[in-house]
Amino acid sequence: xxxxxQMEGPxxxxxxxxxxxxxxxxxxxxxxxxxxxxxxxxGLQLLLKAxxxxxxxxxxGFEATYRKETTSFHLEKGSxxxxxxxxYFCALSTSGTYKYIFGTGTRLKVLA
Amino acid sequence: ETGxxxxxxxxxxxxxxxxxxxxxxxxxxxxxxxxxxxxxQGPQFIFQYYREEENGxxxxxxxxxxxxxxxxxxxxxxxxxxxxxxxxxxxxSSFSNRxxxxxxxxxxxxxxx
Numbered sequence: 504x505x506x507x508x509q510m511e512g513p514x515x516x517x518x519x520x521x522x523x524x525x526x527x528x529x530x531x532x533x534x535x536x537x538x539x540x541x542x543x544x545x546g547l548q549l550l551l552k553a554x555x556x557x558x559x560x561x562x563x564g565f566e567a568t569y570r571k572e573t574t575s576f577h578l579e580k581g582s583x584x585x586x587x588x589x590x591y592f593c594a595l596s597t598s599g600t601y602k603y604i605f606g607t608g609t610r611l612k613v614l615a
Numbered sequence: 616e617t618g619x620x621x622x623x624x625x626x627x628x629x630x631x632x633x634x635x636x637x638x639x640x641x642x643x644x645x646x647x648x649x650x651x652x653x654x655x656q657g658p659q660f661i662f663q664y665y666r667e668e669e670n671g672x673x674x675x676x677x678x679x680x681x682x683x684x685x686x687x688x689x690x691x692x693x694x695x696x697x698x699x700x701x702x703x704x705x706x707x708s709s710f711s712n713r714x715x716x717x718x719x720x721x722x723x724x725x726x727x728x
Contacts, residue, residue, distance in 0.1 A: 507657075537716055546619075546705055547658070549716035592657055601671035602648070603717070605657030 505530045509593050509606035516583055516613050524578040524609045526567075526593035534595040536560075536569055536576040537603070541590045550578075550591070583613045617642055619720035621706050627726045628696050636691040636723045638706030644718070646670070646711060647689040649681060652703040652722070664689055665711070693725075701727045 510525040528534065535554040539547040551560030556571035565580045576593060593606040620639045628634050640647050646665045650658035660673035664683035678694040687708070693700055703724050707717035 539719075544721075546621075546719040546721040547707075548719070552716050594657075601663045601665075602660035602673060603650075603658070604660070607655075607657045 505534070505595060505597060505604050507593050507595055507604055507606040509591075509609050512590075512608075512610040514609060514611050516611070518585055518613055518615050519582045520613075522578070522580040522583045522587075522611065524591055524593075524611070526576045526578065526606060528574050528576065528593075528595050530574075530595055530597055532597040534597045536567070537594045537596070538565070538567055538576070538578050539592040539594060539605075541592065541608070543589075547592065583611070585613045585615050587611060588613045619706055619708050619718050621704075621720035621723050623723060624721070625724045625726075627728060630696055630698060630727055632696050633692065633694045634696060634725060636693075636704050636706075636725070638689045638691070638708075638720060640687045640689065640706075640708035641718045644708035644710050645687050646709045647683055647687065648707045648709075648717065649689070649691045650705040650707065651675075652705055654702070658705055661691070696727045698727050701725060 506529045537552045538550040540550045551562040553560040553569035559568045567578045590608045592608045594603045622637045648663040649661040652658040662672040663670045667683045680692045683689045703722040705722045707719045709717045
């Protein structure tokens with residue numbers, strides 16, 4: 504079945520460091536891909552998305568490119584801030600289906 | 616526009632009891648999905664409602680049931696609670712299941728003792 508695999512955390516970085524969180528997927532169709540962020544005590548917020556191969560989603564300095572050849576959707580940010588500390592979830596949704604499949608999440612901690 | 620609101624925010628129940636969780640979808644949204652997020656895990660799809668009908672279901676037993684009302688708000692009911700039902704329950708809404716991404720509520724934290 505469809506699945507999402509994320510790198511295990513926690514990831515601890517100093518402020519202004521470069522961030523990469525790896526995400527790979529397995530899907531039978533042509534999925535849309537998403538990154539969601541969850542701050543402590545809150546629900547999930549959509550961070551960015553890409554709906555077809557080679558699309559780049561971007562928001563708030565975060566970027567991810569839909570790579571069909573490597574079935575990946577890695578999240579990157581050039582310079583992280585303390586306020587970026589949260590749990591990040593990669594997710595997919597296959598066209599014609601009604602559900603998202605989430606990865607297990609990667610906790611990011613940014614130190615001042 | 617208002618977002619997705621869920622109630623209550625926290626709940627403690629005893630094993631074997633029944634619980635009802637509520638969700639008000641974002642204005643203009645007609646599709647509601649429910650997810651269960653166990654501690655340290657990603658959300659798992661329970662079911663989705665579209666125009667008051669169940670539109671899909673994940674691998675959850677029948678004691679998990681739901682409703683959607685004409686105003687598109689929704690309820691999640693869980694009967695015969697088990698300890699493993701302890702989790703954060705998230706409601707998400709969208710317009711006609713568009714892949715723009717769902718809007719999630721802050722969740723209801725259910726603890727079964």
